[in-house]
Amino acid sequence: MEAMTEKRSRSPNYPALSLPIAIEKVGILYKNLHTHAAPRDVVAKGLGYQSLSGPSATVISALVKYGLIERSGEGWKVSDRSLRILHPHSPNERSVAIREAAHDPGLFAELFERFGEHAPNDDLLHNYLARKAFVPSAVPLVILAFRDTLELLRQESGADGSPTETAPESLPVSLCSTLSQ
Numbered sequence: 001m002e003a004m005t006e007k008r009s010r011s012p013n014y015p016a017l018s019l020p021i022a023i024e025k026v027g028i029l030y031k032n033l034h035t036h037a038a039p040r041d042v043v044a045k046g047l048g049y050q051s052l053s054g055p056s057a058t059v060i061s062a063l064v065k066y067g068l069i070e071r072s073g074e075g076w077k078v079s080d081r082s083l084r085i086l087h088p089h090s091p092n093e094r095s096v097a098i099r100e101a102a103h104d105p106g107l108f109a110e111l112f113e114r115f116g117e118h119a120p121n122d123d124l125l126h127n128y129l130a131r132k133a134f135v136p137s138a139v140p141l142v143i144l145a146f147r148d149t150l151e152l153l154r155q156e157s158g159a160d161g162s163p164t165e166t167a168p169e170s171l172p173v174s175l176c177s178t179l180s181q
Helices: 019-033 040-046 054-065 080-086 091-103 106-115 122-131 139-156
Strands: 069-072 075-078
Touching (some): 019 054, 019 075, 019 091, 019 139, 040 075, 054 069, 091 139, 106 122, 106 139, 122 139
Antiparallel strands (some): 069 075
16 A cells, blocks of 8 residues: 655745845845846845845845846846835836736735735635645744835825835844844
8 A cells, every 4th residue: 555645835926025134134035136147146145145045035035026136137136126125216107117026926915916915804815825825834934024015105104195205224033033143
């Protein structure tokens, strides 16, 4: 009789970082590599990691999902969207780029379409994600990343819907501890 092998459950694709943390990370990458294309292992080092590993690959993946880095030849480089966030010509340019980034990951686009930019309570999000086949341990991380991303969108829009300046130190960083170096 053959031994049954257990298949590891995986959640659908989602950014493992909130957008505020991803912006912080791409700022580090920009400081170290500017806009030069580099292979993934060099990108990992530019992000401050010793090598390409699970944590650095997770960060790189999130940056790709938000459109903050992009393919360039055989490497990766800081995207124009990142430059519009890090060094905008106007607050509106930054606000638009942040909104684009927030809506870029497939799961977040789906959540925005279903719930708008005023997400429902955690129980409803948890139920929705569970029905989308997320493993239970991933659900709180997804909710946290989504909520922090929503908070950044709120910070970027004034009460009248106009963009406001957001100081980097005021960005939500509650997810940072899960992927700290």
